Amino acid sequence: MSEIDITGAVCPVPLSHNEQIVMGHGSGGRMAHDLIRKVFLPAFDNPALAAGDDGAVLDLPAGRTVVSVDSHVVFPLFFPGGDIGRLAVCGTVNDVAVMGATPLYLTAGFILEEGLPLETLRRVVESMKQAADEAGVKIVSGDTKVVERGKADGLYVSTTGVGILPEGREISGRRAQAGDAVILSGPIGDHGIAVLAARGELGFETTVQSDCAPLNGLAAAVLAAGDDIHVLRDPTRGGVATTLNEIARQSGVCITLNESALPVRPEVASACEMLGFDPLYIANEGRMLVILPRAGADEVLAAMRASKYGEGAVVIGEVSAAPAGRVLMKTPYGSTRVVDMLAGEMLPRIC
Amino acid sequence: MKYLTEYRDAELVAGVMREIKRVTTRPWTLMEICGGQTHSIVRYGLDQLLPPEIELVHGPGCPVCVTPLEQIDRALAIAARPDVIFTSYGDMLRVPGSNRDLFSVRASGGDVRVVYSPLDALKLAQANPEKQVVFFAIGFETTAPANVMAVMQAKNLGLTNFSVLVSHVRVPPAMRAILGSPSNRVQGFLLAGHVCAVMGYHEYPPLLETYRVPMAITGFEPLDLAQGILETVRMLEAGQVEIKNAYARAVTFDGNQPAQKMIQQVFMECDRAWRGIGVIPASGWCLRPEFDDFNAEKRFDVGEILTQESPLCIAGQIMQGLKKPHDCAAFGKQCTPETPLGATMVSSEGACAAYYKYGR
Incomplete structure (x- = not known):
């Protein structure tokens, strides 16, 4: 037996795992700290997060505190007009904003799948930073867990938003009243169709971009222009039809839509025709419904049209007393039909 | 949208509706x-615009609704197999079988x-050679060309892991069954435009001769439907028994011959059971024996199937035009789109689902 060469390193140096997520990134140990230091801290730079404690200590201005949580799962992670990061920030910012509150802070919880390219995570985090900057909110607390490959679909993000609601302001789905007007901030169905098309299963391509956007600026413009806003809502999953049904039931009123007034882009309308979908049930991530007394509608409409993300605002319907809890649609033919909630999963028709 | 927008023009529709009112003198x-x-009729509320003398009854032309329970139970059994990727048009997933649907099979681990x-199912078969890919080939004459194309391509490609579970039905035998029934109330037909786009309308003159009912080939947009109704009412009022083509932009007498x-x-042709109606002779299409290799019924032995319909459901009478959805005691109560008792409450083309969705 020849002499053993012991001049080289006998102890293998561990790999640094800079390319993809491994289980160790969720261990709470050094790798987890590295991930925070290299990916999250540089993007979400603020004193509360940088303090490195288990929770963020926040100074809140006067008013009531609004808290809202939303979990985000989307496939694919990146789609025309947005990505899961922008969605995770905008979705929660919008939920706080449509309460009439000013969103200030977010927390973010990440579930990462083992094997996720680190570059993907970086892009998502960078997109969250840009959306948070645009919305003027800070991401003050975060958490990361890693699950085994195959136990998640790339990554999931759950965000919680904190905002301040001024005393005396009450925006609620319970406040729609007979005589109110219903305003919609822009064309419907863009997000749902953009994501569906990005999956590449439709057999056709479309130029539709997701409308994913932070709406707190638009909400502030609405609240500044109208002193008696009854309801603000963002019609996300289930679409405008489902959201208006929720409001009609909460308020015990009837909402009647004017089919000719509903804004739908021609590309979205065509995609829906081909797939057997109704744009009224397709998700939006950057649209807002505003319900307020008819007398104040023109002023609010003008303010919305002058605001970013509200350029396409139109009055789409009105509120009446009966039949309570129903949403009706006036067709261009002079007939009327009921617009119900989405029953379950939206299914394409056979032919 | 060209070829759509112009057929949804409110003023043109109003003009045809006025003409229908003008020519109608008796109930039809x-x-x-x-x-x-x-x-379309219920979505656009066209029935509300007709004179009270005109009653529209809803026919059996919803492929999801008429697919027999036995075939759905067979689909559920095949879909639950671990070696199978089961593919289907979307609205079949919620159709209730005897005790579950394809959604529950998926939730329990079925693919x-x-x-x-x-053809997408065919691609899945090519991409997953270790799996058996099954396509649920249901429908009327409209979906038949794509379904037979998939089988032909599978044969040409020599695929051994692709098969179809066929439950095809045809319109003319169903019309014959409705017209031949002693309880028939139908005096005129709006023929299914898309079926005729494939098959033409050379199959209908014998029905016309035997049963003496006028027919108008009708499309799906508000103006198409209004035109089809107008043509049929004009013939009824004049005592004419003919076939008029009110969907000439898509339909010719001979149809799509290739x-x-x-x-x-x-x-x-084969006998086929229609859910809620029963077996109608020669009303279906089955695979020819030379395509047995692609026949999921031959490929998978799922044992004996014992079917159990809801005793409350009257879907069969609705699809024969004998009853309307509200005549059913379960409508909107035990039976809703979330918890359908029968297939007519599932597909957006089912009369019960259309009535429920649009609040009739």
Whole structure:
């Protein structure tokens, strides 16, 4: 037996795992700290997060505190007009904003799948930073867990938003009243169709971009222009039809839509025709419904049209007393039909 | 949208509706054959615009609704197999079998996927050679060309892991069954435009001769439907018994002959059970024996199937035009789109689902 060469390193140096997520990134140990230091801290730079404690200590201005949580799962992670990061920030910012509150802070919880390219995570985090900057909110607390490959679909993000609601302001789905007007901030169905098309299963391509956007600026413009806003809502999953049904039931009123007034882009309308979908049930991530007394509608409409993300605002319907809890649609033919909630999963028709 | 917007023009529709009112002097009962037409009529509220003398009854032309329970139970059994990727048009997933649906099979671990075309299922078979890919080939004459194309391509490609579970039905035998029934109320038909686009309308003159009912080939947009109704009412009022083509932009007398030829190569006529109605002779299409290798019924032995319909459901009478959805005691109560007791409450083309969705 020849002499053993012991001049080289006998102890293998561990790999640094800079390319993809491994289980160790969720261990709470050094790798987890590295991930925070290299990916999250540089993007979400603020004193509360940088303090490195288990929770963020926040100074809140006067008013009531609004808290809202939303979990985000989307496939694919990146789609025309947005990505899961922008969605995770905008979705929660919008939920706080449509309460009439000013969103200030977010927390973010990440579930990462083992094997996720680190570059993907970086892009998502960078997109969250840009959306948070645009919305003027800070991401003050975060958490990361890693699950085994195959136990998640790339990554999931759950965000919680904190905002301040001024005393005396009450925006609620319970406040729609007979005589109110219903305003919609822009064309419907863009997000749902953009994501569906990005999956590449439709057999056709479309130029539709997701409308994913932070709406707190638009909400502030609405609240500044109208002193008696009854309801603000963002019609996300289930679409405008489902959201208006929720409001009609909460308020015990009837909402009647004017089919000719509903804004739908021609590309979205065509995609829906081909797939057997109704744009009224397709998700939006950057649209807002505003319900307020008819007398104040023109002023609010003008303010919305002058605001970013509200350029396409139109009055789409009105509120009446009966039949309570129903949403009706006036067709261009002079007939009327009921617009119900989405029953379950939206299914394409056979032919 | 060209070819759509102009057929949704409110003023043109109003003009035809005025003409229908003008020519109508007596009560008439018309049946629209196709579920897609039922959906449009209720969605656009066209029935509200008709004179009270005109009653529309809804025909059996919803492929999801008439697929027999036994075949759905067979689909559920095949879809639950671990070696199978089961593919289907979307609206079949919620159709209740005897005790569950394809959604519950998927939730229990079955690989059930929605495809937009059987050719997508074929691609899945090529991409997953270790799996058996099954496509649920249901529908009327309209979906038959794509379904036979998938089988032909599978044969040409020599695929051994692709098969179809066929439950095809045809319109003319169903019309014959409705017209031949002693309780028939239908006096005129709006023929299904898309079925005629494939098959033409050379199959209908014998029905016309035997049963003496006027028919108008009708499309699916508001103006198409209004035109079809106007043509039929005009014939009824004048005592004419003819077939008028009110959907000439899509339909010719002979139809799509290459498609018909392909269908003949792959399918043959067979008796078929219609859910809620029963067996109608020669009303279905089945795979020819030379395509047995692609027949999921032959490939998978799922044992004996014992079916159990809800005793409350009257879908069969609704699809024969004998009853309307509200005549059913379970409508909107035990039976809703979330918890359907029968298939007419599932597909957006089913009369019950259309009535429920649009609040009738």
